[in-house]
Amino acid sequence: MEDICTINALRLMQSADEFRAKLSGEFSAVHGLSVNEYFLLMHLQKAPLNRLSRVELAKRMYVSASTVTRMAAPMEKLGLVRRESDSRDARLAYVVLSEAGTTRLGEAKMTFAKHARDTFGDRWSRTELENLSKLLNRLVAGTLPNLT
Amino acid sequence: MEDICTINALRLMQSADEFRAKLSGEFSAVHGLSVNEYFLLMHLQKAPLNRLSRVELAKRMYVSASTVTRMAAPMEKLGLVRRESDSRDARLAYVVLSEAGTTRLGEAKMTFAKHARDTFGDRWSRTELENLSKLLNRLVAGTLPNLT
DNA sequence: GCAATATGCTTGCATATGCAAGTATATTGC
DNA sequence: GCAATATACTTGCATATGCAAGCATATTGC
16 A cells, blocks of 8 residues: 555544544533534534525535434424525525524534544644644635635 | 644544545445445455454444444355354454455455545645645554554 | 353344435526 | 426435344453
């Protein structure tokens, strides 16, 4: 194995899987959120009016539209998001971040940040962290709106 | 959002999700493999005797033991892996890479490499690629045996 | 040696997710 | 204006996955 692109892709996926696995347990136990639900809230918070249509959420989260429909339903029951329709296009069903959702998201962000610091630890220099940040940004910047 | 660790973790997960999503379709269509099945075969190929117990596979793949059990069953029917037991410990049930599995894995590696090259494209310099590789290696090297 | 505990695997159940089909609404071509 | 097509969402079904319980085998403490 010498293809540097392949190596990078493998390491990218493995490190992301590891991080997600470590995050997952505490997230559901402490915040009652799956990692994907966390990302859904993050996308909403970043969006104008704190809302996005289901298809737009699906694109940004790399999941199917039906998954967004099914994720939103229980989150709506919990009051983390609410549903809004568009006055001009009756097909659209926005998912809107609520007050409670904002609060919950804020708590979850603490946990996320803690795990992120644990992952990089104090063995990473500021320069290395910024270097990685810059390189990863080239990966996410190209396509869709991202969370950073 | 200014915490550089958080930003890195977010970008890491988003870029990995994007890569996985792009890979997923062609993988199942062309090779009849899910991305996770690909990783399972990769771990086997890297292991001594091309075999690993189910719990060891589970650890390396960041999934539960039951998931490995259920992934291995259909792959065994397809002949991609076979089952072996340990002469000293009757609890162990190794998953062993077969000839057919090696062949299939080799084909899938081509697709993986193609997508990896597409992802990084020609806009990445050799230096940047090696820089990223080095940084990501710090993330995966700490814990479990990895694929690179 | 035996009971207590630990480990490896499997299975029942619940949740998560994608795909394809169905429904409702918008847009386009004419 | 209307038919044809496109888009947004939902739902039925199939697959994927985790957790907890169950079972078999190993190891440990005595």
